[in-house]
Amino acid sequence: MLAKKPHIKQGVDVLWIKPKELDRYWSLVQFMITEGLQFDGNPMDVDQMRNFIATGEYQLFMMFGSDDGEKHKVFGCFVTRILGLPKFKQVEVILLRGEKRELWQKAAAAMIEKLGHENKCKRVAVLARPGWKNFLEPFGWKVKRYLYQKDLI
Numbered sequence: 001m002l003a004k005k006p007h008i009k010q011g012v013d014v015l016w017i018k019p020k021e022l023d024r025y026w027s028l029v030q031f032m033i034t035e036g037l038q039f040d041g042n043p044m045d046v047d048q049m050r051n052f053i054a055t056g057e058y059q060l061f062m063m064f065g066s067d068d069g070e071k072h073k074v075f076g077c078f079v080t081r082i083l084g085l086p087k088f089k090q091v092e093v094i095l096l097r098g099e100k101r102e103l104w105q106k107a108a109a110a111m112i113e114k115l116g117h118e119n120k121c122k123r124v125a126v127l128a129r130p131g132w133k134n135f136l137e138p139f140g141w142k143v144k145r146y147l148y149q150k151d152l153i
Contacts, residue, residue, distance in 0.1 A: 012065035012104040014111040029077040032097040063104040088122035109139040
């Protein structure tokens with residue numbers, strides 16, 4: 001007789017991985033962070049990113065849950081930092097990598113805004129590929145400028 005598969009709740013949550021929990025979850029997101037850094041031209045190595053997260057200078061979030069009610073999985077992760085500018089603070093999303101965005105985009109946008117409110121930030125800033133416009137605009141985010149980049153080395 002086959003055992004009945006347990007049914008788990010469908011849905012994806014955005015979890016804030018605090019520095020003290022980093023060791024427990026790092027192996028689940030390391031490859032996504034590595035891919036995100038590679039896409040961005042490797043502005044730092046993955047160990048440097050991990051150290052910034054471990055010290056609390058950067059914040060790590062993981063999209064985790066189930067899309068089929070049968071198994072849990074990681075659907076993505078993102079990294080933020082709080083930048084203190086001369087007149088105000090802003091939350092910056094510096095890396096975002098994931099799949100099945102429709103399952104977590106609303107929760108991710110809400111979490112980013114919550115982080116900003118909790119840290120008394122005036123705004124959220126995201127440097128992203130043009131395709132993220134479809135992700136951000138439904139939540140009231142506007143394109144304010146474009147980033148033009150030319151590699152010199």
